[in-house]
Amino acid sequence: MSIDKLVEVLLYAVPSLITGGVAYYLFDSYFKDQQNTRRWLLQKDNQKEALPLRLQAYERLALLLERINPAKLLVRVAPINDDKVAYQNLLIQHIEQEYEHNITQQVYVTDDLWTMLLTAKNTIIQNIRKTTLDASVTNADQLREKILSNLLDGQSASSLALSFLKSEVSEILG
Numbered sequence: 001m002s003i004d005k006l007v008e009v010l011l012y013a014v015p016s017l018i019t020g021g022v023a024y025y026l027f028d029s030y031f032k033d034q035q036n037t038r039r040w041l042l043q044k045d046n047q048k049e050a051l052p053l054r055l056q057a058y059e060r061l062a063l064l065l066e067r068i069n070p071a072k073l074l075v076r077v078a079p080i081n082d083d084k085v086a087y088q089n090l091l092i093q094h095i096e097q098e099y100e101h102n103i104t105q106q107v108y109v110t111d112d113l114w115t116m117l118l119t120a121k122n123t124i125i126q127n128i129r130k131t132t133l134d135a136s137v138t139n140a141d142q143l144r145e146k147i148l149s150n151l152l153d154g155q156s157a158s159s160l161a162l163s164f165l166k167s168e169v170s171e172i173l174g
Helices: 003-068 070-076 084-101 103-107 111-133 140-153 157-173
Strands: none
Touching: 003 070, 003 084, 003 103, 003 111, 003 157, 070 084, 070 111, 070 140, 084 103, 084 111, 084 140, 111 140, 111 157
């Protein structure tokens, strides 16, 4: 094979390879764009279905925070007898039941919110236990009064978590 023949073959082959490369690039770009469009449409459809579930989770968590708020908890859960430790355990049991009933909602909310909610729950329990250890509290009714008076000193942990929850919902809704 002579050099002239080789050059002639290259002159025909190079434009064909360039045309083939450009065609491949264009088709590849087109198919990737179509795939991205389909993925976006699927996400959009999923958002329509997921948003109501997320909002329902936020509603349930708001209800949880309201129910474990010490001011409302003490009104709802009356002491059975005068034993302050028994009343402390009853209050903590109600808080834990509320929490366990809503534990699956963490799937729908951010980690920051769930951490805030868990911190609020633990802070409320800790405050109840701390108040029970107070020597001036001798019975369940005094425990109730002391917990309520401690609430007057500052904002409750459940109120702070509820504010955080509301701000997160407002970000979602725009």
